[in-house]
Amino acid sequence: MRDRQYTIRELSGPEVALGYAAMHELRGHRPPLSSEESFVAWVSGHPEGYRLAGAFLEGEPEAAAVIGFRPMTLLYAGRNLYVDDLSTHEQARGQGLGRALLAWVEAEARRLGCDELHLDSGVQRFPAHRLYLKFGFDISAHHFGKALK
Template identity: 40%
Template sequence: MSQSISLMLVDTEAQIALCQPLMQQLRPHLTKGQFIEQVLLQQRQGYQLLKGECAGKICGLAGFWIGSKLAWGKHLYVDDLVTDENMRSKGVGAEMLNWLEHYAKSMGCAQIHLDSGVQRFLAHKFYLQAGFIIASHHFTKVL
């Protein structure tokens, strides 16, 4: 990457609001108000939001949880990972995954997990190159 990225956790409503335009690239169904409300709700349940800045502009976001399951033990689960469409393939996503991996290890996690929509072929290629494997199928039933 030609420029440096600054990574930090987002914890105030004002910081969350500044992240909404970029998250809308991944979650276009959420209005700004819905996004802020949902992040605040999820933060009360353990959700954390990592922000990447490049040259003073938000260039990447990663929403994640630390959890524990019978199947995986203690793990970090990535709910949301987005790099600004104008910054893709410039190392932002790799830096964010690297930060998440170090954070997960520091929290005693044995694994990192994420789901990716079946249509996101470029994201799948990125995750495979980053050392992830396709370990399962995720099934959904809308109620």
């Protein structure tokens, strides 16, 4: 079913709600995804410039896949675009939407003058890792985190 047409566009304001269901697949346990309204408010008011783009299958009103990202500058990486989230509805997987969103965000990173594109991925997400490696990402670090609550 890879030949189904899609479009990609950035979502802002009330349109963020069109990406809620796709993002819920990945991050439904997080408080900002407790409702469409809270998700829209979180994205719209993000203090670090979080942005959201969606891939829409032809004839479907909601995004089948979404990518959340933000520009940042780090000492070790310079100006880069960081991908916080990449999520595809289960029924839309295997249609190239994740790859298409990565290509879209790479073009956006280049447009913004970024030197690099970065993302972290949970160690258990093997299909995602295959996608990232095929797309040209390298495993360049181990990410460590510590809960403070």
